[in-house]
Amino acid sequence: MSQPYSFRDHQNVALVMLPVGPAHEGERPMMSSNFLTLDGISKRYGVLNALESISLDVARGEFLTLLGPSGSGKSTLLAVLAGFTEPDRGCVSLNGDDITRLPPEARRFGVVPQGYGLFPHLTAYENIAFPLRVRRTLRTRIDNRVQEVMELLQIEGLGDRLPMHLSGGQQQRVALARALSFEPDLLLLDEPMSALDASLRRDLQAELVRLHRQVGTTFIHVTHDQQEALALSDRIVVLNQGRAEQIGSPRAIYDRPASRFVASFLGKNNLLDTIARVGADGRLQFHWHGHRIAARPGAGRLTPGPCVLVVRPEAILLDPVRGGASHSDERVRGKVVSRTFLGASTDIIVAIGDDILMVTLPAAAPPIVPGEDVWLTLDSERLWCLPGGAPPCELSSVSSELAA
Template sequence: MTTPILSVRNAVKRYGQVHALDHVDLDVADGEFLTLLGPSGSGKTTLLSAIAGFIRPDEGSIHLRDREITAAPPEQRDFGMVFQGYALFPTMTVRDNVAFPLKVRRRPAAEIAARVTECLALVQMEQYADRMPQQLSGGQQQRVALARALSFKPQVLLLDEPLSALDKKLRADLQWELKALHDQLGVTFIYVTHDQDEALSMSDRIVILRDGKIQQQGAPGELYNRPRTAFVADFLGKSNFIDVSVSSEADGVFHCQAKGAQFEVDAKGASASQVSRVALRPERLRLAEPGQEFLPATVKQVSYLGERCQVIVTHDQLGELLVSCPTWKTGINPRAGLPVSIGWDRDACVPLTND
């Protein structure tokens, strides 16, 4: 990473005996789309609030480029902020809502008018400039909130679960729009969500938090394909977990045993003595007619999802495993009670370390 635009160092925030932030270190690159992802209580909103200036860490520091801003109030940080609940002024028109940050900064009237028009065009809301917020849909209100946050050209835009109040289809559409807007403007985005699909689809980098600590961070594909712990593998997508013992290792391949079943696993840099569990993504399993793959199984349950089926199969030793397979020309029509076989490639499993 080049010189970061924002740095958090050893940040600690306590509420009684609870560590909302537990010695967090984080660098954010200029122009990056960074997502803070985690379950409720993981510390993601607390970290965003500390960056915004709404709370002050009990320990540690926050720097914007070369300037320490740990104790600076929010208005001196000059960050844009988009909230889950829109936070529009109900007595102001769309135009006046977007103009408000510029008026507070005493910008010239001509500059304000031009910038408001520009920002509303960015979010495709220029035709609604004279409407009141209550006359808009939820998605339209969020677009106005985004235009307002961008109006004064902030160095960093902070987004606190901005799409969580919207319905599924609108949320998916706005994900595309937000990512395209980020690519167009090049502004640094720090985005908080608990939605894994949102994080995977939009982010340059994802930071996964749990109990106030960073568990793992990296590009979406890196985290999804190479989770280090069961928590990360289970939180970012679905995984089957298989407890294994490594009987031998040769040429970077573990020979594993799991309750009588035997299979190979690529070591991926892991130590055989530290591996006792592997993660296996459902889409990496193959479902076939009996005898075509190396493990016999029986279909227990099928869930049809349109382009894919989620199939729960049972194996005598391994128990239940989740298989995700396409519904188009699969060669097999899974149904409850059907005998099948399952298999996977040796690079499909990911060795895990203890949480």
């Protein structure tokens, strides 16, 4: 049985992208709004479906992130784009031209692999200049371009250092400079920040956003880090077991997940298993722990039966129970199990019957202690429903009522 492809097996080849003939400076293809198209891309390794019917249009200048857990197909899809892996089915098109079987060296793509792929015996300057030299670029142009990208990546003064004498962040900047030196049409980034510590990763995320805006090149970025995907991307493709579970903007995917997998994978979420029933007024109501959460008429294509309410921790208001206060039609009572201070916020775990809910409060909120009884109010503008066997539906207006 053949083994799944590892994108890092060819990291240096990806970065070099040797041309099949002499390069002509200034020649760049005309771009359309969707200049890169994937149509039904599938790839199998024995019994493993690495990719299953992936279809996607990518606009010029877009920052697209492939997000998913290990084994979801992210790096395999990037390898198909780079030309290292040929799909079993489907087509990859650039500006309307089929490039599915075009070799890597014939594609004008830059790559930044996970381990950076710097040549250890070459200085930073020589690493950055390498793609230009193999393209037979004039020496004066090489020197000017290397200086341009080193200034762009803010690594002036590091040109004579070997990679072993550079920090992790500096190596990443050199790798980015090398991938951008020949002005590629597309930049592929395979988890380029996975080896960095949290603080440096945040700094370089901001740097990557600045770089993308400044150069205008299309970026396709692979990561398993949800926060990184949300912070960097124009759009996100959420992959799971070789399938695209959802494609959309960070806000759309965060607020309106298309499946239970997306809801549980992207950030923190409370998934409340409820039963949808038709109430006396003819409207669907969601029964949960003796409460009815009722949707306004026309809230969506919901049908009676099991469904899942998706509630973000920050979409729950929490108040202590004071002086034996009676129940409220808009609140659910629970007991605090634990609290975790996170600096800018605090996570509170609340037990309601057999369910456990997470609530995220600002750090400045009044202290809530374990064992305390609290009222929880769901923000009606932030609820989302995943009905069983039906498309997702937003509950743009909800109320909580005590069941009869």
